[in-house]
Amino acid sequence: MSDNAHIDGAGTPASGPFYDLAAWATKAPEGESLISTAYGDKVQEDLAFVRSEPGVHKPDPILVADGVTRRFGGVTAVDVGHFEIERHGITALIGPNGAGKTTFFNLMTGFDRPQTGSWTFDGVELASVSPEKVARMGMVRTFQLTKVMSRLTVMENMLLGAPDQPGEGMFRALFPPLWRRREKAVMEKAESLLSRFLLDKKKDDYAGSLSGGQRKLLEMARA
Known part of the structure; x- marks a missing residue:
């Protein structure tokens, strides 16, 4: 998957450890545990009894989509019956070129609009929310082609x-x-x-x- 979605809970206090990603060390100091490991353990525990099949309901989803379709002329690029991402988890969206992965990201983050369907982020409907407002809510995306400002440091x-x-x-x-x-x-x-x-x-x-x-x-x- 070339595109990446960074999903944070908008309801979590900005001072909470989930937002302080800079404190997520790769190796815990002696006598301490990693913040990232703690969230990973929670997700693993939450998903322990969830069936491994598409569209299954999860204990604490932060992104939920239902009946989302996007067509370009006679071509259906996205047709998602039900989709959930568990809070604090890492979810991979895989498929061959042209499968609709990037289009689906565009729909979820406000860069494109579907013909049908509804989707929520942390319980908030996003059907008419602009990309900049989606980002301010805590769902930020990067793109397949990098978008850095080359002449800035x-x-x-x-x-x-x-x-x-x-x-x-x-x-x-x-x-x-x-x-x-x-x-x-x-x-x-x-x-x-x-x-x-x-x-x-x-x-x-x-x-x-x-x-x-x-x-x-x-x-x-x-x-």
Whole structure:
């Protein structure tokens, strides 16, 4: 699967561990457990008695789609009876080229509209929600072709993804005390995430100088 969906629970407090992805170490300090392992264990426990078949209901789904179809002329690209993604889980959508995987992602995230069906994210109907609002709710996608800003540095690319930056407004930008604290917090989180994605040594390099794999990592970190 070339496209990637990052699915967070909009109802989880922003200060909760699920949002602090930078703290998800790959190796736990002595005497401590990993946040990521804890969520993995919970998902495994939740799904232990779920049947392995398409469209099966799950204990705690965060994304649910019903009767979603998308046709292009006489070609049916997507025809999904029922689909669920378990909260905190990792779900793979596989199939040959032309099977409709990317189209389905586009439908779920607001980049395209189906002919029929309904879908919800964390209990909220998304049928008429724009892509930017879907992203603000916590469902963010990357694309098959990387979309980095080549003439900006890796760090500048990261800062573009941060929400709620008061310094972006023309009037407030004239008064640094109104945005310096937020800017510092954004910088610290960006540096932590770049370290998590093994890009911290590249933070001052232009994004255009990164390899294809590094660009994909940058997209994931920015999302």
